[in-house]
Amino acid sequence: MCATGWASELLAVGPGRYGERVSIATLDLDLDLFSGPFDLLLTLILREEVDLMELQLADVVLAYLDYLETRGDLDLETATEFIVLIAALLELKSRLMLSTEDEEELLDIEPAQAAEELLERMLEARRYRAAAGHLGELLQAEEGVRFREAPLPANLRKTIAQPTDGSQNPEILGQALGRLLAMPPAISLRHIGLPRVTVSERLAHLRGLLRRGRFSFDEAVGGADRMTVAVTLFALLELYKRGEATWEQEESFGEIAVHASAVQAPGYPEAVAG
Amino acid sequence: MSESLQRTVEALLFLASDPLSEQELAEATECSAAEIEAALQALAGQYAEGRRGIRLRELGGGWTLASDPAAEDAARRLFSRRRVATLTPAQAETLAIVAYLQPISRPEITRIRGVSADSAAATLLERGLIEEAGRSQFGAVLYRTSTQFLKLFGLRTLQELPDAARWDPTPEEQAKLRERLLRAGEARAGSGAPAD
Amino acid sequence: MSESLQRTVEALLFLASDPLSEQELAEATECSAAEIEAALQALAGQYAEGRRGIRLRELGGGWTLASDPAAEDAARRLFSRRRVATLTPAQAETLAIVAYLQPISRPEITRIRGVSADSAAATLLERGLIEEAGRSQFGAVLYRTSTQFLKLFGLRTLQELPDAARWDPTPEEQAKLRERLLRAGEARAGSGAPAD
Numbered sequence A: 001m002c003a004t005g006w007a008s009e010l011l012a013v014g015p016g017r018y019g020e021r022v023s024i025a026t027l028d029l030d031l032d033l034f035s036g037p038f039d040l041l042l043t044l045i046l047r048e049e050v051d052l053m054e055l056q057l058a059d060v061v062l063a064y065l066d067y068l069e070t071r072g073d074l075d076l077e078t079a080t081e082f083i084v085l086i087a088a089l090l091e092l093k094s095r096l097m098l099s100t101e102d103e104e105e106l107l108d109i110e111p112a113q114a115a116e117e118l119l120e121r122m123l124e125a126r127r128y129r130a131a132a133g134h135l136g137e138l139l140q141a142e143e144g145v146r147f148r149e150a151p152l153p154a155n156l157r158k159t160i161a162q163p164t165d166g167s168q169n170p171e172i173l174g175q176a177l178g179r180l181l182a183m184p185p186a187i188s189l190r191h192i193g194l195p196r197v198t199v200s201e202r203l204a205h206l207r208g209l210l211r212r213g214r215f216s217f218d219e220a221v222g223g224a225d226r227m228t229v230a231v232t233l234f235a236l237l238e239l240y241k242r243g244e245a246t247w248e249q250e251e252s253f254g255e256i257a258v259h260a261s262a263v264q265a266p267g268y269p270e271a272v273a274g
Numbered sequence B, C: 001m002s003e004s005l006q007r008t009v010e011a012l013l014f015l016a017s018d019p020l021s022e023q024e025l026a027e028a029t030e031c032s033a034a035e036i037e038a039a040l041q042a043l044a045g046q047y048a049e050g051r052r053g054i055r056l057r058e059l060g061g062g063w064t065l066a067s068d069p070a071a072e073d074a075a076r077r078l079f080s081r082r083r084v085a086t087l088t089p090a091q092a093e094t095l096a097i098v099a100y101l102q103p104i105s106r107p108e109i110t111r112i113r114g115v116s117a118d119s120a121a122a123t124l125l126e127r128g129l130i131e132e133a134g135r136s137q138f139g140a141v142l143y144r145t146s147t148q149f150l151k152l153f154g155l156r157t158l159q160e161l162p163d164a165a166r167w168d169p170t171p172e173e174q175a176k177l178r179e180r181l182l183r184a185g186e187a188r189a190g191s192g193a194p195a196d
Helices: A005-011 A037-049 A057-071 A076-101 A111-141 A154-159 A171-181 A199-211 A217-221 A226-241 B002-015 B022-029 B033-046 B069-079 B089-101 B106-113 B118-126 B147-152 B171-190 C002-015 C022-029 C033-046 C069-083 C089-101 C106-113 C118-126 C147-152 C177-191
Strands: A245-249 A256-260 B054-059 B062-067 B130-135 B141-145 C054-059 C062-067 C130-135 C141-145
Touching: A111 B089, A111 B106, A111 B171, A154 C069, A171 C089, A171 C177, A199 A217, A199 A226, A199 A256, A217 A226, A217 A256, A226 A245, B002 B022, B002 B033, B002 B062, B002 C054, B002 C062, B002 C069, B022 B033, B022 B062, B022 C069, B033 B054, B054 C002, B062 B069, B062 C002, B069 C002, B069 C022, B089 B106, B089 B118, B089 B141, B106 B118, B106 B141, B118 B130, B130 C089, C002 C022, C002 C033, C002 C062, C022 C033, C022 C062, C033 C054, C062 C069, C089 C106, C089 C118, C089 C141, C089 C177, C106 C118, C106 C141, C106 C177, C118 C130
Parallel strands: none
Antiparallel strands: A245 A256, B054 B062, B130 B141, C054 C062, C130 C141
16 A cells, blocks of 8 residues: 555545435445445545445445455455444444434534544554555565474483473462452443433322422423433323323423323323323 | 584574574573674575575574575475465454554454454464463453564564554645544534435 | 575475475475486585584485584573573463362363463473363363472472462452452453453
8 A cells, every 4th residue: 555645545536425325336435445444434534525424334235245245255254344344333323313413412522522533543543554554565575485393303302401490489370360360440331321210210200290289291301311201201101000190282292281180090181292 | 613603503593493582592502692693694694595495584583594485386385385374454454553552452452443353363363473461450461463473574673663653644634634524524413314 | 497496495305394205305396306316416415514504314215404413502502491481471370270270171261361371271281380180071171280380389289379369459359269260351351341
């Protein structure tokens, strides 16, 4: 690979095409050239300023399957790598899709900073890919050089002095064992960011509100995340089933007024919407 | 005298499968560093390219004998196996990361590559191109390249590897990349429905 | 032409660890028996006694290269010194696991280390520090330390092994050594990616 030209080469590709659904065919990617998600992503972003959201990953998979077929041999390792790569792209893509909706929640870093970090990681991956190319050339240059790998002649083997008794310190064994006893630090699951909210918590919350009289569903979930809203709805249905609460809604998407059931037997509510 | 030392050095190089450092040769022959250096120089003259089927090479921090590549066709017929299987892209990349950043743990290699390096690392270990180098403070096994790696890749030391920064884009190119990345991000925030 | 054949024959003899017959050489080089004979004769002249540290010998119906016996003292010093070489981190870990938990199978050692111990165990076996001790109920070979191990580490019995509690990072943990090692090993292998 050319040492410096790749970036300008990639940068020189044509104008952007926003609003179009980009397929792998129009990108004309040589899949042989990619070795990791950063690598592919870098090229995708540089080429035609492709938005990852516009790219159909299914097309990438199909193109790759075609490519494998034309090559004739199914290299399991390469195929596995590709699956991992697509999974990584899917994850990236789903994050991008989420980020437009829940910007405040998920984007706790500035776009500029995010771009900077992404750029750094892509360049790092690129750097070692280039270094790998160089290693390949070195290995190629040594083609045909072999080394002798014969055991020592028997007469020599017999006369080699054995290490003397007590020459090794048993403390190294205790030390090694101590290192193995150390538990690795627990992995942080913070980035998954699942809010934990249980139905019983929301049941208690709703019952508390019910004791004060009528309330609107919006009041009950004011400012909560989607997961909490969903679980609160479950809790409300549960209260209805038990005959503790019922609700009214004047119009579609209108306010849902919740109040204690007049009778303790289940009946049908007027509308359920939200 | 110096001729007998030269013969002894040649015999040791023939017997050892790993490269021998000048210090090891000096200790084994009970000679001075200068004498060893002279003997190696004389040997190098004898083994000058094109005169012998064996070559004297300075590799992996020492000296070693290797076959002349001209004999490769015959060697392949005789031993019916390839010298070194070529590396897959994943293996080459993992090897490059270990070579430049050693000692380095598997999770760290995975972070840089963006995909798991476990199977590639296992193959490199099995082929003796990388080896363990202790553990990180969190208990992850660290890896470094081996003497075997230097030998097979024709390197005397790791310092012979070119600076990895030479493959980075120029500051101007980086600025352009940054700009494009930012613009792609802005367009994304403004653009409509996702494709799939 | 005959000089290039001579070099190829020399390379093949250098690479082979066993004697090569003239027929094998003829097949590998795709030359006639007469040509091989001539090449060997010319080589024998080059390798005439007293001129080189390597000798060409006819042995068991074939030809082989061998080191000059005059270099034997130096070779003994070289390889004895290498033999005493300290244990690599992987070998020390593997040996410690065998020493404290013996008898123990290779899969179990791997589980504790989080990475394969095959090459380390092979070296320890070859150096006579560990030995086989029957098979586990699942058919895996079990290992224990050898008498040679006790001697090398200056121990009379295994009871003299230092108390591992001295290096225990979490002495408050109550479970048995074996269970704790397995748990920590599995956490290392399973977690995979503590960012370090």
